[in-house]
Amino acid sequence: GESVGLHLPTLSVQEGDNSIINCAYSNSASDYFIWYKQESGKGPQFIIDIRSNMDKRQGQRVTVLLNKTVKHLSLQIAATQPGDSAVYFCAEKSTVTDKLIFGTGTRLQVFP
Amino acid sequence: DTEVTQTPKHLVMGMTNKKSLKCEQHMGHRAMYWYKQKAKKPPELMFVYSYEKLSINESVPSRFSPECPNSSLLNLHLHALQPEDSALYLCASSPDPRGRGYEQYFGPGTRLTVT
Numbered sequence: 345g346e347s348v349g350l351h352l353p354t355l356s357v358q359e360g361d362n363s364i365i366n367c368a369y370s371n372s373a374s375d376y377f378i379w380y381k382q383e384s385g386k387g388p389q390f391i392i393d394i395r396s397n398m399d400k401r402q403g404q405r406v407t408v409l410l411n412k413t414v415k416h417l418s419l420q421i422a423a424t425q426p427g428d429s430a431v432y433f434c435a436e437k438s439t440v441t442d443k444l445i446f447g448t449g450t451r452l453q454v455f456p
Numbered sequence: 457d458t459e460v461t462q463t464p465k466h467l468v469m470g471m472t473n474k475k476s477l478k479c480e481q482h483m484g485h486r487a488m489y490w491y492k493q494k495a496k497k498p499p500e501l502m503f504v505y506s507y508e509k510l511s512i513n514e515s516v517p518s519r520f521s522p523e524c525p526n527s528s529l530l531n532l533h534l535h536a537l538q539p540e541d542s543a544l545y546l547c548a549s550s551p552d553p554r555g556r557g558y559e560q561y562f563g564p565g566t567r568l569t570v571t
Contacts, residue, residue: 352496376558387460387546387562388499433498437558443512444560446498 352431354451363421367434367447372415374436378444379408379419383430391419391432421452429454460563462547468569471537477566479530479547488530489560490522491546499546499562505530537570544568 357363369377375396380388394401394408394417401408407420417434434447460481469475479488487506491499504512505524519541521533530547544567548560 378559380562385564387548387564390559390561393559441512443501443504446500449496449498 352449352451354453356453356455357424359424359426359454359456361424363419363424363428363452365419365421365432365450365452367417367419367450369415369417369434369436369445369447371436371438371445372412373438373440374445376437377408377410377417378435378437379406379417380433380435380446381428381430382433382449388433424452424454426454426456428452460547460549460561462545462563462566464566465564466567466569468571469534469537470571471539473537474533474535476534477532477545477547477568479532479563480528481549481561481563482528483549483551483561484527485549485551485561486527487550487552488524489548489550490520490530490532491548491562493544493546493565503532534568537568539570542568542570 378393379391381391382388392403392406392408394410399410405422409418421428429452431449431451433449435444437444463478489504490502492502493499501514502516503522508524508527519536523531544565546565547563550560
């Protein structure tokens with residue numbers, strides 16, 4: 345059976361719907377944020393980034409929103425496809441260090 | 457060439473063995489990283505090399521020994537590992553840790569099993 349702490353939050357969406365994955369970050373000194381996609385058996389793949397002087401950035405089918413007031417980051421995926429199924433991690437980087445701090449991750453499942 | 461490569465893909469080793477993981481990038485990136493990732497967990501930073509010098513060691517046990525022979529290569533030497541060290545080991549690189557290119561590009565990882 346499952347053990348406590350090994351269960352990833354999961355978002356299930358129907359193919360063609362929009363997906364919104366949320367992330368709370370902890371460090372108000374963080375000035376750079378990234379979303380990564382990790383498919384099973386692969387390394388994290390860069391999706392989109394945003395700097396703290398922006399509140400929105402758009403890519404191809406993806407949009408990242410940053411709310412510094414409540415330290416919240418979200419990734420919106422338009423017209424979700426089966427190939428979008430993966431674990432999504434947000435990451436923050438401080439102005440002080442070279443370290444990228446990852447969030448806990450969300451599993452996105454796309455069903456037909 | 458826009459990728460980070462890692463070898464081997466899979467590695468099984470005993471607790472008395474010595475082995476090495478290898479990472480290579482030809483993007484001219486000047487920062488390289490080792491991460492450890494357990495199942496269903498985010499990557500955890502182990503080491504950072506900046507301009508071929510070790511800049512961050514996240515209190516990693518000495519049975520893990522990193523090496524950066526040149527700006528394109530990064531090794532992780534393993535000795536006397538424990539079964540709990542079994543994990544996916546990820547290498548990453550970024551253009552310049554002190555510049556505007558903060559994004560880190562990850563390799564596919566080495567799946568390590570310690571028996």
